[in-house]
Amino acid sequence: MQSPWLQQALLSESAHNITPLDRDLKVDVVIVGGGYTGLWTAIELKNRDPSMDVAIIEKDICGAGASAANAGFALPMWLQLPLLEKISNTSKAIHIGRASIAAIDDIREISLSNDIDTQISHSNTIWGATCEKQSGHWDKMLSLMEAFQVHSYQVLDKHKIQQMTGSDSLIAGVIDTASIMIHPGNLVRGLRRVALNKGVRIFEKTPMTKLGRTTPPTVETTKGKITARKVVLAMYGWSLSIPELRRSAMVMFTDAAMTVPIPDKLRDIGFYDAPGFTDSRTFIESIRPTSDGRVMVTKSGGWLPFGDRLDACPEYTCRSENELRRVLESYHPSLKDVEIEGTWCGPIDRTMDGLPTFGRLPTCPHIVFGYGYSGAGIVPSRVGSHILASLVQDLKDEWTSCPLVRPLKKDFPNEPFRWIGGHIVKSAIERKDRLDHEGLAVGPITKFWLQFTPKSYKPS
Numbered sequence: 001m002q003s004p005w006l007q008q009a010l011l012s013e014s015a016h017n018i019t020p021l022d023r024d025l026k027v028d029v030v031i032v033g034g035g036y037t038g039l040w041t042a043i044e045l046k047n048r049d050p051s052m053d054v055a056i057i058e059k060d061i062c063g064a065g066a067s068a069a070n071a072g073f074a075l076p077m078w079l080q081l082p083l084l085e086k087i088s089n090t091s092k093a094i095h096i097g098r099a100s101i102a103a104i105d106d107i108r109e110i111s112l113s114n115d116i117d118t119q120i121s122h123s124n125t126i127w128g129a130t131c132e133k134q135s136g137h138w139d140k141m142l143s144l145m146e147a148f149q150v151h152s153y154q155v156l157d158k159h160k161i162q163q164m165t166g167s168d169s170l171i172a173g174v175i176d177t178a179s180i181m182i183h184p185g186n187l188v189r190g191l192r193r194v195a196l197n198k199g200v201r202i203f204e205k206t207p208m209t210k211l212g213r214t215t216p217p218t219v220e221t222t223k224g225k226i227t228a229r230k231v232v233l234a235m236y237g238w239s240l241s242i243p244e245l246r247r248s249a250m251v252m253f254t255d256a257a258m259t260v261p262i263p264d265k266l267r268d269i270g271f272y273d274a275p276g277f278t279d280s281r282t283f284i285e286s287i288r289p290t291s292d293g294r295v296m297v298t299k300s301g302g303w304l305p306f307g308d309r310l311d312a313c314p315e316y317t318c319r320s321e322n323e324l325r326r327v328l329e330s331y332h333p334s335l336k337d338v339e340i341e342g343t344w345c346g347p348i349d350r351t352m353d354g355l356p357t358f359g360r361l362p363t364c365p366h367i368v369f370g371y372g373y374s375g376a377g378i379v380p381s382r383v384g385s386h387i388l389a390s391l392v393q394d395l396k397d398e399w400t401s402c403p404l405v406r407p408l409k410k411d412f413p414n415e416p417f418r419w420i421g422g423h424i425v426k427s428a429i430e431r432k433d434r435l436d437h438e439g440l441a442v443g444p445i446t447k448f449w450l451q452f453t454p455k456s457y458k459p460s
Contacts, residue, residue, distance in 0.1 A: 034058030069346025128173025166270025263293025
């Protein structure tokens with residue numbers, strides 16, 4: 001199921017040559033996964049050492065996974081600072097925050113220097129609330145940000161948000177003035193082009209069938225084996241197919257829809273070139289305009305796959321088009337009858353604490369990995385590419401010693417308990433979101449199950 005983002009990006013390409021792997025190969029580094037993480041890491045490695053022989057294998061085409069299914073919110077990682085500080089120290093936490101700002105600058109620079117139509121917006125992103133019970137929980141976080149001398153967040157009241165977005169559904173919120181919105185499909189396809197120009201070999205339609213935890217490690221595919229000095233696993237939600245990584249994260253899909261272009265209507269309601277916004281439900285809703293006058297809407301809490309069977313989930317959204325249309329209507333009632341161009345869903349991989357995890361595979365130190373972006377991977381994937389490149393090069397630097405490089409945990413149970421418990425927790429989350437808007441408290445049973453909710457289910 002391709003998102004309109006990816007469809008638009010592919011249409012804009014003059015030619016798209018797919019090259020599957022059809023032979024055995026020996027390289028310095030092979031990267032499994034052709035999304036943001038894999039492509040940024042390949043580019044970073046070639047920037048550091050142009051002579052390095054780097055290959056990428058991708059089971060579909062670059063961007064066909066979570067990267068081009070993204071909503072396009074590029075958010076700094078400042079709000080993760082308190083947790084980063086807790087598991088490391090202040091200077092290392094601030095390093096990640098600054099790296100996330102640099103990552104946004106990198107998106108601008110690589111887009112400009114390589115003629116990538118990333119469609120970077122001049123507007124930012126608002127984190128808001130649609131009911132009193134979900135409002136104001138950012139106050140403590142913003143006080144902490146002030147202590148870190150981070151001043152990019154501004155509190156907004158209902159009237160100001162309505163002025164900025166044309167919607168009166170949000171009663172309060174915070175705008176992140178360092179954030180940007182982008183076209184995720186154009187970015188991931190542009191990164192592919194940059195990687196190819198740097199000499200990275202990309203083999204699409206080439207799924208990994210076996211990972212050899214040997215010295216040197218190997219990656220087997222249907223028509224060839226790659227032997228490499230290092231292997232990078234950049235598989236996002238599909239990381240659950242690796243037994244060593246499976247219990248440190250879980251995956252749930254997010255549903256999305258995009259309208260046809262309606263620029264005149266958006267100007268009439270005050271949403272053209274306006275900030276995008278997310279609400280404060282646990283299963284977040286978001287809405288944003290695009291540069292060509294469309295509207296995209298998302299709703300998390302969709303399909304919950306059994307184990308690592310992401311590809312076994314239906315190739316359609318968990319929620320119907322009408323349900324997604326009602327989400328759109330709740331923020332802009334005048335858009336209730338607008339034509340929907342496409343719906344899709346994408347996997348979100350979440351760790352229990354909401355932070356991504358990087359490191360070496362415990363069973364083979366020559367295999368490195370990064371995953372667990374909690375649905376906001378545009379910026380962390382660029383930050384993570386520095387980490388993964390330093391791990392590949394066996395460096396001891398600010399990247400390999402950062403708090404995101406950490407031991408794997410076993411926070412989630414094995415199947416079938418993960419799937420059964422996950423659906424119970426999912427129902428509890430949906431019940432709480434509904435009761436919050438009714439001004440009611442959850443009962444003791446729901447409260448019990450809510451304690452198993454990963455922190456990444458809540459806006460960071």
